[in-house]
Amino acid sequence: LETVLITVLAYAVNYLINLLLTPFITNTMGADAYGFITLANNIVSFATIGMLSINSFAARFIAVCYHRGEFVKAKGYYSTVFVVDAVIGILLLIIGIIFSLNIESFFNVPVQYKGDINMLFVLTFLNFFILAIQTAPGSAPYVVNKLTLAQSIKGISYIAEGILLLALYLVLPSHLFYVGIGLVVSSLIIALGNVSIAKRYMPEVQVDPQKAKWVYCRDLLGNGVWSTINSLGNQLNSGLDLMVCNLMLGALPMGQLAIVKTVISIINGIMQMVSQAFQPKLLKVYSKHDIDCLIRYLRNAMVISGWITNLAVAGVMGLGYVYFELWVPGQDALLIYRLAVISSISLVFEGSVYPLYYIYTLTTKNRFPCMLTVFGGFLNVICEVLLIAFANLGVYSISLMTAIVMTAICLISNPIYSAFCLQRHWSTFYSTIALNVFSCLIQVFVFHMLVGAMSPSSWGSFLLCAVFCCVLGTFIHGSIAALVSGFMHFIKGRN
Numbered sequence: 001l002e003t004v005l006i007t008v009l010a011y012a013v014n015y016l017i018n019l020l021l022t023p024f025i026t027n028t029m030g031a032d033a034y035g036f037i038t039l040a041n042n043i044v045s046f047a048t049i050g051m052l053s054i055n056s057f058a059a060r061f062i063a064v065c066y067h068r069g070e071f072v073k074a075k076g077y078y079s080t081v082f083v084v085d086a087v088i089g090i091l092l093l094i095i096g097i098i099f100s101l102n103i104e105s106f107f108n109v110p111v112q113y114k115g116d117i118n119m120l121f122v123l124t125f126l127n128f129f130i131l132a133i134q135t136a137p138g139s140a141p142y143v144v145n146k147l148t149l150a151q152s153i154k155g156i157s158y159i160a161e162g163i164l165l166l167a168l169y170l171v172l173p174s175h176l177f178y179v180g181i182g183l184v185v186s187s188l189i190i191a192l193g194n195v196s197i198a199k200r201y202m203p204e205v206q207v208d209p210q211k212a213k214w215v216y217c218r219d220l221l222g223n224g225v226w227s228t229i230n231s232l233g234n235q236l237n238s239g240l241d242l243m244v245c246n247l248m249l250g251a252l253p254m255g256q257l258a259i260v261k262t263v264i265s266i267i268n269g270i271m272q273m274v275s276q277a278f279q280p281k282l283l284k285v286y287s288k289h290d291i292d293c294l295i296r297y298l299r300n301a302m303v304i305s306g307w308i309t310n311l312a313v314a315g316v317m318g319l320g321y322v323y324f325e326l327w328v329p330g331q332d333a334l335l336i337y338r339l340a341v342i343s344s345i346s347l348v349f350e351g352s353v354y355p356l357y358y359i360y361t362l363t364t365k366n367r368f369p370c371m372l373t374v375f376g377g378f379l380n381v382i383c384e385v386l387l388i389a390f391a392n393l394g395v396y397s398i399s400l401m402t403a404i405v406m407t408a409i410c411l412i413s414n415p416i417y418s419a420f421c422l423q424r425h426w427s428t429f430y431s432t433i434a435l436n437v438f439s440c441l442i443q444v445f446v447f448h449m450l451v452g453a454m455s456p457s458s459w460g461s462f463l464l465c466a467v468f469c470c471v472l473g474t475f476i477h478g479s480i481a482a483l484v485s486g487f488m489h490f491i492k493g494r495n
Contacts, residue, residue, distance in 0.1 A: 309351025
């Protein structure tokens with residue numbers, strides 16, 4: 001729980017940066033310029049895919065060897081990951097810089113911001129390189145269960161990023177590439193923090209280039225290639241949205257969609273970070289082959305992940321219109337709100353099942369979900385293009401198709417296949433999903449009623465309303481979870 005709270009606080013700081021930065025940029029430089037910040041991150045995420053084959057199972061292999069006392073093998077995996085990341089990272093960085101300096105050849109770029117956007121993309125690729133080469137030391141917090149410390153360092157990095165951006169935008173003329181400078185500084189702090197954790201708490205396992213061997217690389221690639229395929233599918237489901245929007249609808253709709261994706265990405269980040277807090281314990285339990293205990297921990301993780309996600313999703317649906325009016329004045333708040341509501345629908349289900357994704361890493365059974373995600377991604381992109389071309393839905397086409405595809409994947413395939421991987425009944429996790437979905441529906445209704453009663457119209461009244469919503473939402477979720485848990489214990493007792 002401590003790790004979860006620190007994680008939420010760290011992400012709250014990150015959210016505050018976006019809260020202050022987004023309206024400033026949209027007001028001074030326009031929504032069309034702001035869209036390139038999110039577009040840059042999305043494009044760089046495709047470069048990240050090239051690293052996943054080696055990185056996605058790094059923590060798992062290092063941790064298993066470390067906990068078994070096989071320090072030589074752990075050091076071999078650790079060193080191999082670092083060396084391979086450094087080599088591939090430099091190559092992708094060079095390609096990324098060349099691409100960044102010619103960005104106008106690929107997208108509709110406002111002429112007045114060309115230099116800004118070029119520099120923004122260069123810095124974003126540099127940020128990618130820093131994060132890539134710190135993957136090996138970044139596994140240390142998982143191995144030695146120091147995620148609370150790692151999240152605290154991440155919180156410090158966000159604070160430093162926020163102070164730097166505030167100083168740059170207040171003192172100097174406004175430029176988009178300041179965001180890239182902030183990202184680089186934040187990533188450097190995270191990287192140095194992870195290196196420090198690795199040296200202090202895992203001294204037996206440090207980088208030694210001579211220990212890097214093909215046999216370790218082969219183990220990582222054999223399992224990680226499917227994570228690469230899965231990530232490609234995820235990018236097709238959401239990472240291409242802004243590209244399709246820019247090329248088919250223009251820079252302004254892309255900017256409006258980017259505002260929504262800023263909020264959605266924060267919620268996705270929270271889900272990821274909350275789920276990560278449980279992974280060291282799940283890894284340890286699975287190493288002991290205690291599947292029943294593992295399922296109990298997974299259900300607890302699903303309830304907590306659902307609690308945090310439901311608060312965010314119900315908040316978007318209940319308070320979203322007022323929020324966007326206050327956050328990005330001068331923009332089409334109703335359009336942005338509708339896009340946010342549509343985009344949030346799939347998060348109701350994804351927040352529940354997100355902890356289950358780690359099962360594929362634990363059991364190394366990730367081929368089916370990867371192929372399904374890729375199929376869904378291709379289907380999503382094709383349908384987006386067709387809807388834009390023939391249905392006259394405009395930018396709604398993109399949010400709508402992504403919501404449909406991701407809901408189907410999260411609600412149908414992932415719970416069933418997760419149970420299959422653990423050799424349990426297909427319905428094992430659906431009761432917990434139903435609990436979370438029901439809780440979210442109640443919260444959306446209550447939040448709408450509360451907003452109608454309080455009618456917030458300023459940041460002060462909005463924050464007061466949001467606090468009430470968080471308290472009521474937590475009470476609702478906790479009460480439903482307690483009632484369901486008590487009922488299940490009663491049924492077991494009767495049997």
